[in-house]
Amino acid sequence: MGRGGKLGPSPDPQLPDAAPPPRGLRSRRWKLVLISLLALALLLASAISAILLIGLRSRTSGDSRGRRPTQAISRTCSKARYPDLCVSSLLDFPGSMVASEQDLIHISFNMTLQHFNRALYQSSGMNYLQMEPIARSAYDDCLELLGASVDALSRSLSAVGGSGSPAPAEDIVTWLSAALTNQDTCGEGLADANGGVKDRMAAQLKDLEELVSNCLAIFAASDGGGDFAGVPIENRRRLMDVAGGGGGVPKPDGDGGGGGGGGEYPEWLGERERELLDMPAAEVQADIVVAKDGGSGTYKTIAEAIKKAPESSGRRIIIYVRAGRYEEDNLKVGKKKTNLMFIGDGKDKTVITGGKSVADKMTTFHTASFAASGAGFIARDMTFENYAGPEKHQAVALRVGADHGVVYRCSIVGYQDTLYVHSNRQFFRECDIYGTVDFIFGNAAVVIQKSNIYARKPMAKQKNTITAQNRKDPNQNTGISIHACQIVAAPDLEASKGSIPTYLGRPWKMYSRVVYMLSYMGDHIHPEGWLEWNGDFALDTLYYGEYMNDGPGAAVGRRVKWPGFRVITSTTEANKFTVAQFIFGSSWLPSTGVAFVAGLST
Numbered sequence: 001m002g003r004g005g006k007l008g009p010s011p012d013p014q015l016p017d018a019a020p021p022p023r024g025l026r027s028r029r030w031k032l033v034l035i036s037l038l039a040l041a042l043l044l045a046s047a048i049s050a051i052l053l054i055g056l057r058s059r060t061s062g063d064s065r066g067r068r069p070t071q072a073i074s075r076t077c078s079k080a081r082y083p084d085l086c087v088s089s090l091l092d093f094p095g096s097m098v099a100s101e102q103d104l105i106h107i108s109f110n111m112t113l114q115h116f117n118r119a120l121y122q123s124s125g126m127n128y129l130q131m132e133p134i135a136r137s138a139y140d141d142c143l144e145l146l147g148a149s150v151d152a153l154s155r156s157l158s159a160v161g162g163s164g165s166p167a168p169a170e171d172i173v174t175w176l177s178a179a180l181t182n183q184d185t186c187g188e189g190l191a192d193a194n195g196g197v198k199d200r201m202a203a204q205l206k207d208l209e210e211l212v213s214n215c216l217a218i219f220a221a222s223d224g225g226g227d228f229a230g231v232p233i234e235n236r237r238r239l240m241d242v243a244g245g246g247g248g249v250p251k252p253d254g255d256g257g258g259g260g261g262g263g264e265y266p267e268w269l270g271e272r273e274r275e276l277l278d279m280p281a282a283e284v285q286a287d288i289v290v291a292k293d294g295g296s297g298t299y300k301t302i303a304e305a306i307k308k309a310p311e312s313s314g315r316r317i318i319i320y321v322r323a324g325r326y327e328e329d330n331l332k333v334g335k336k337k338t339n340l341m342f343i344g345d346g347k348d349k350t351v352i353t354g355g356k357s358v359a360d361k362m363t364t365f366h367t368a369s370f371a372a373s374g375a376g377f378i379a380r381d382m383t384f385e386n387y388a389g390p391e392k393h394q395a396v397a398l399r400v401g402a403d404h405g406v407v408y409r410c411s412i413v414g415y416q417d418t419l420y421v422h423s424n425r426q427f428f429r430e431c432d433i434y435g436t437v438d439f440i441f442g443n444a445a446v447v448i449q450k451s452n453i454y455a456r457k458p459m460a461k462q463k464n465t466i467t468a469q470n471r472k473d474p475n476q477n478t479g480i481s482i483h484a485c486q487i488v489a490a491p492d493l494e495a496s497k498g499s500i501p502t503y504l505g506r507p508w509k510m511y512s513r514v515v516y517m518l519s520y521m522g523d524h525i526h527p528e529g530w531l532e533w534n535g536d537f538a539l540d541t542l543y544y545g546e547y548m549n550d551g552p553g554a555a556v557g558r559r560v561k562w563p564g565f566r567v568i569t570s571t572t573e574a575n576k577f578t579v580a581q582f583i584f585g586s587s588w589l590p591s592t593g594v595a596f597v598a599g600l601s602t
Contacts, residue, residue, distance in 0.1 A: 012393070012416070012437050012462055012463075013437060013438075013462065013463040013464075013465050013503070013506060013531055067091060067097065069087050069090070069091060070096075070097055070098075070099075072099060072100055072101045072103075072104055073087060073090050073091070073096060073097075073099075073104065074087070075101060076090070076101050076104045076105075076108070076218055077090065077214075077218075079217055079218050079221040079222075080213075080214040080217050080218055081210070081213050081214060081217050081473070081475075082210040082213065082214055085207060085210050085211070085214065086108070086214045086218075089108075089111055089207075089211065090104065090107065090108065090111065093107055093110075093111045095107065101222075102222075104218075105160055105218055105219060105222055106157070106160050106161045108211075108214065108215050108218055109153065109156055109157040109160055109161070109215055109219075110157055110161075111211070112153060112208075112211040112212060112214075112215050113150065113153040113154060113157055115207070115208060115211055116146060116149055116150050116153055116179075116208060117150060118204075119146060119204045119205055119208060120143070120146040120147060120150055122204050123139075123142065123143060123146065123201060123204045123205075124143060126139065126197070126200060126201070127139075129196075129197065129200075131193075131194070131197050132193070132194050133361040133362070134192055134193060134361050134362070134363070135193035135194050135197040135198070137189065137361070137362040137363045137366055138186075138189035138190045138192070138193045138197075138363055139190075139193070139197060139201065140366070141185065141186060141189045141363050141365050141366060142186040142189065142190065142201060142205070145182035145183070145185055145186045146182070146186070147335070148178070148179075148182050148335055148373060148401070149178075149179040149182045149183065149208075149212075151335060152175040152176065152178050152179040152182075153175070153176075153179055153212075153215075155167070155171075155175050156172050156175045156176055156179075156215075159171065159172050160172065160219070168584075168587075169219075169223045170477065170584050172219060173216065173219065173220060173223075173475070173476075173477045174403065174424060174425055174445065174477060175403075176212060176215055176216040176219065177216065177423070177443075177445075177473075177475075177476040177477055177478055178401070178403070178423040178424050179212045180209060180212045180213060180216065180472065180473055180476060181422065181423040181443040181470075181472075181476070181478070182423065183205065183208050183209045183212065184209065184443075184470070184472055184509075185365060185422070186205065187205070187209070188363075189363040189365060190202070213473050213475070216473060216475045216476065217475050220475045270590060270591030270592075270593070271590075271593075272316060272591075272593070273316060273341075273378070273590075273591050273592040273593035273594075274590065274592075274593030274594075275593060276316070276318065276341065276343070276380075276593050277378075277380060277408060277592065277593035277594050277595075278593065281320060281343050281344070281345055281346075281381060284318060284320055284343055285318070286318040286319065286320035286343070287309075287317050287318050287319065288305045288308055288309065288317070288318070288319045288320070289319075289320045289322065290302055290304075290305045290319065290320065290321045290322060290326075291322040291324070292322070292324040292325075292326065293324075296322060297322055301326070301328055302319075302321060302326055302328055302331055302342075302352065303328050303329075303331060305319050305321075306319075306331065306332070306333055306337060306340070309337055309340055311336040311337060311338075312336055312338055313337075313338055313339045313340075314338075314339070315339065316339050316341055316376075317339055317340050317341065318341050318343065319340060319341065319342050319343070320343050320344075321342055321343065321344050321345075321350050321352075321382060322344075322345060322350070323344075323345040323346070323349035323350055324349075324350065324351070325351045325353060326350075326351065326352050326353065327353050327354060327355075328352075328354075329354075330354065330356060330366060330367075330368065330369070330371070331352065331354075331369065331370045331371070332368075332370075332371045332372070332373075333371070333372040333373065333374045333377055333402070334373060334374060335373045335374055335375075336374065337374040338374045338375045338376050339374075339375070339376035339377075340372075340374060340376070340377055340378070341377075341378040341379075341380070342378070342379045342380070342382065343380050343381060343382075344379075344380065344381040344382030344383075344410075345381065345382075346381050346382075347381065347382065347383050347409065347410060347411040347432065348383070348411075350381065350382040350383065351382070351383040351385060352369055352370050352382060352383065352384050352385065353369055353383075353384075353385040353386070353387060354368075354369030354370075354385070354386055354387070354397075355386065355387045355388045355392075355395070356368075356369070356386070356388065356395065357386070357388035357392035357393060357394060357395035358392070358393055358394045358395070359388070359392045359393065364394040364396060364417055364420070365396075365399070365420075365422075367386070367388075367394060367395050367396045367417075368386075368396040368397070368398060368399035368420060369384055369385060369386050369396070369397050369398070370384050370397070370398050370399070371396075371398075371399040371400075371401075372399070372400050372401070372402045372405060373400075373401040373402055374402055375402055375403045375404055375405075375424075376402065376403075376404050376405075376592075377400065377402035377404075377405045377406070378405070378406045378407075378408070378592055378594075379406070379407045379408070379410055380408045380409055380410070381408075381409050381410065382410055382411075383410065383411040383412075383413060384397045384398035384410065384411070384412050384413070385397050385411075385412075385413040385414065386413070386414040386415075386418065387414075388414070388415070389415060390415040390416060390436055390437075390456075390457075390458050390459045390462070391459060392415075392416075393416050393417075393437075394416050394417040395414055395415065395416060395417060396414065396417050396418065396419075396420045397412050397413055397414040397418050397419065398412045398418075398419055398420070399420035399422055399442075400420070400421055400422060400426055400444070401422040401423045401424060401444070402424060402426070403424035403425055404424075404425055404588050404592075405424065405425070405426040405427070406426070406427050406428075406429075406589070406592045406594050407426070407427075407428045407429075407431055408428075408429050408430060408431070408594045409429070409430045409431065410428075410431050410432075411431065411432040411433075411434070412431060412432070412433045412434070413432075413434045414434065414435050414439065415435055415436045415437070415439070415456060415458070416435065416436055416437040416438060416439065416458075417435075417437070417438055417439060417441060418433065418434060418435035418439040418440070419433055419435070419439060419440045419441070419442075420441060420442050421440065421441070421442035421443075421444040421446045421480065422442045422443065422444060423442070423443055423444050423478075424444055424445070425444065425445050425446070425583045425584070425585075425588075426444045426445070426446040426447075426583070427446070427447050427449070427579065427583060427585060427589060427594065427596065428446065428447070428448040428449065428451055429449050429450055429451065429594050429595060429596055430449075430450050430451060430595075431448070431451040431452070432451065432452045432454065433448075433451060433452070433453050433454065434454045434456055434490060435454075435455070435456060435466075436455065436456050436457070436458035436459075436462065436464050437458060437462060437463075437464065437465055438465050438467070438468035438506070438508070439465075439466060440453070440466055440467045440468075440480060441467065441468040441469065441470070441508065442469070442470065443469065443470045443471055443472070443476065443478045443509075444478060444480075445477050445478045445479060445582060445583050446479075446480055446481065446583070447481045447483055447577075447578070447579050447582060447583055447585065448480070448481070448482050448483065448485060449483045449484055449485070449579065449596060449597060450483075450484050450485065450597075451485045451486075452485065452486045452488065453466060453482070453485055453486065453487050453488070454488060454489070454490040455487075455488075455489055455490060455493055455502045455524055456490045456492055456493055457490070457492040457493045457496060457500065458500065462500075463500070463501050463502070463503065463531065464493075464500060464501065464502035464503065464524075465502075465503045465504075465505060465506050465531055466487070466502070466503065466504055466505055467480050467482075467504065467505030467506075467514045468505065468506055468507075468508040468512075469505065469507070469508060469509075469512040469513055469514050470508035470509035470512065471509055471510075471511040471512055471513050472509040472510060472511060473511065474511050474541075476511070478513065479513030479514060479515070479543070479577070479582070480505075480513070480514045480515070481514075481515050481517065481577040481578070481582050482514070482515065482516045482517070482519055483517045483518060483519070483577070483578065483579075483597070484517070484518045484519060484597065485516075485519040485520075486519070486520050487504075487516070487519055487520060487521045487522060487525065487551075487553065488520070488522040488524070489502070489522055489524040493524060497523070497524040500524075501526040502524045502525055502526060503525070503526055503528070503529065503530055503531040504516060504525065504529050504530055504544075504546075505530055505531070505544065506530065506531040506532065506533045507532075507533045507537065507538035507539070507542045507544075508533060509538070510537075510538050510541050510542075511538070511541055511542065511543070512538055512542040512543075512544070513542065513543040513544075514543075514544050514545075515543075515544070515545040515546070515547065515568070515574075515577040516545070516546050516547070516549055517545075517546075517547040517548065517549070517568075517574055517577060517578075517600070518547065518548050518549065518600065519549045519550075519554075520549070520550055520551040520554070521549055521550070521551040521552070521553030521554040522551055522552065522553050523551075523552035523553055524553065525552075525553030525554075527555070527557075527558035527559070528558060528559060528560050529546070529556070529559045529560060529565075530544055530559070530560045530562070530565060538564070539562040539563060539564055540562070540563040540564055541564060542562070542564035542565075543564055543566075544562070544564060544565045544566070545565075545566050545567070545568045545573075545574075545577070546559075546566075546567055546568065547567075547568035547569075547573075547574040548568075548574075571600065574600055575599060575600060578597075578598060578599050578600060579596050579597065579598045579599075580598040580599060585598060586598050
């Protein structure tokens with residue numbers, strides 16, 4: 001999963017003569033018949049939506065072959081990153097020749113959704129092909145990710161077309177950003193598959209990334225929100241509307257609002273969730289209880305509890321996981337399992353563990369000991385661990401792709417690729433995160449706040465890198481913001497930290513974005529701070545920032561001189577990476593009950 005189709009953010013940042021990482025596999029997915037039927041239904045639905053949109057206009061559109069684009073199409077596609085594809089795809093869509101620029105936004109979303117539905121439907125029919133283990137793992141990834149992208153595009157289409165509940169512009173940008181990330185992840189996994197599967201899937205996936213990128217660029221340009229003031233990036237997003245509902249937005253340098261907790265709770269966590277996050281586990285009225293002994297719980301396994309939880313729940317479902325060490329096979333909270341909250345008895349008591357790695361011939365995406373993609377996922381007071389060890393290379397402890405996901409007072413423990421912040425909006429608070437190579441990686445819009453980030457001892461000749469952020473498109477609203485954290489060496493690194501350099505991050509993709517703010521940095525951090533991925537790749541397009549950090553590793557005098565690196569001196573610029581403005585947390589965190597700081601104050 002890196003440049004050149006690697007399975008994880010790799011190659012390892014090694015000292016000379018280190019061995020290359022191994023490759024990987026996973027078991028088959030199920031319910032492919034249902035996936036096929038769902039994809040077909042969605043394909044028909046989006047086609048009907050197109051007919052309803054264009055109405056009588058379609059009578060005058062005629063055959064678009066050989067036609068020149070209208071002024072509206074030309075103006076719309078001038079905003080796209082792939083203008084030729086934009087023009088050709090819109091010319092092929094009924095009604096586009098008489099559509100206004102506003103209509104073309106809806107049409108571009110609809111046309112893209114139809115392409116994704118078709119790809120999902122046709123790809124699901126390949127399930128019965130013989131595949132090598134790594135090809136099977138990558139193929140299964142792609143089906144899951146295509147399904148998630150269809151959902152994201154469907155929500156976006158409803159929002160811009162007026163057929164669903166109104167959604168803020170930042171929601172639409174988030175969903176489109178996630179759809180683009182999904183396709184990138186699918187392609188990365190396929191890179192090491194055999195030629196037959198890879199080639200057949202490539203035919204189904206043709207142009208999908210570019211089509212989503214065009215939707216994102218067209219919508220961002222039409223939204224009217226400019227770039228971050230003073231931030232040299234192309235990303236366009238509408239900042240939090242101070243006059244908006246939900247109790248308002250805190251002052252830039254103030255704590256998150258939400259009442260009750262003296263400004264410690266964000267507004268997207270409601271009163272119910274705030275109470276749950278403060279309440280002792282034994283007092284929580286859980287919907288489902290898991291206990292290894294069976295006698296004191298509803299179920300013995302977490303997998304049973306997840307299966308029992310309702311789908312598409314509009315209310316919070318509490319799963320209390322009693323103390324114990326739970327090793328189950330790749331636990332996953334699927335996209336239909338929404339608003340699940342997992343509460344443990346404490347970081348050192350409730351442990352979810354596993355040992356899968358790419359050495360088992362699976363993609364990095366599916367090595368996770370625990371994965372969550374259902375919106376509204378919350379975890380509290382537990383540990384997520386992958387014990388595969390540094391010699392097994394990519395091995396994920398926790399993967400989160402859930403929108404409005406929260407991880408509170410948890411430990412995430414591993415070596416390479418420990419925490420996969422895959423996509424959508426996420427918030428981590430008061431967590432302990434352990435790893436070696438690229439151990440916080442992915443393309444979510446994520447704020448990690450008041451947490452301890454521990455660099456461990458890697459394999460011989462390896463270098464430690466804390467982050468590997470893979471923002472691929474300049475219009476994605478993604479990045480990693482590390483705010484008011486402790487960046488320190490783990491006990492096993494202390495004795496040898498002088499000979500093992502640790503870096504704040506390296507650019508996995510072209511527009512990689514990471515910021516450290518108001519954090520303590522230990523003396524294990526290399527004076528240059530940041531590490532190249534491969535030569536001068538992305539050094540002028542990335543955005544790496546440091547704002548008012550302290551500690552022996554925070555001195556900026558010897559930092560890298562890359563065009564994309566900056567020492568942030570403006571509070572206005574720094575505030576763009578806070579909970580309130582980067583993940584719009586003041587609108588959704590209060591409902592979860594997690595304590596947070598919305599602005600820069602710590």
